[in-house]
Every structure is written in C-alpha cells, then in structure tokens.
Amino acid sequence: MKNSLGLHETLDIHEILSFKNICLTKSATMSHFAQDTALKNLLALDAHQTKEDIQQLTNFLSQQ
Template sequence: MRANLGVHETVELHELLVFKNTCLTKANTLSGLAQDEALKTILDADLTATKKEVQDIQGFLS
C-alpha cells in the first residue's frame, strides 16, 4: 500500500502514528493510576481502540 502514498501522506501518517503511540502510553499509565472503576473502564476501552488504530496505521505504512 505504501507505493500508492505520496511523500506528504507518508509523513502525515508517521506524525499520526507518533501521536497515537503517545496517547497509548498516556492511557496505559493513567489506567494503572486511576482509582475510579468507571474511569478505568473508559481508559481500557481507549487502549483497545488506540491499539487497533495503531495497527491500522502501521498497515498503511508497510
């Protein structure tokens, strides 16, 4: 799929991947620190969704 992307699109996907990895790290850290069960549930759902998004973006870049 990468052959079909322009240089600017590849760079933007890399920027998005860096942002999503930062979000993943933050949600993972906060999930361990959170004491409220509702907040933990939200953070766990966010972790699951963000992991899928990171895999999708990596699929575009490979």
C-alpha cells in the same frame, strides 16, 4: 492511477502514528493511577481502540 502515497502523506501518517503512540502510553499509564472503576474502564477501552488504530495505520503503511 497509482496506489502509492506521496511523501507528505507518508509523513502525515507517521505523525499520526507518533500521536497515537503517545495516547496509548498515556492511557495505559493513567489507568494504573485511576481509582474510579468507570474511569479505568474508559481508559482501557481507549487503549484497546488506540492499539487497533496503530495496527491499522501500520498495515496501511506496509502495503504502500
């Protein structure tokens, strides 16, 4: 059994990466406009988790 991704799987991962990058941009941008501390913390947590997700997907693609 081979350990490589098919073309459609690679494209799906690139699509997910694009979506995650948009989410990160939005969370980072909106955190500057938020005035509520709880909302700012939530957006910061989301941005941190999204960065980890992007790194994990990028590492996965580079191993293929």
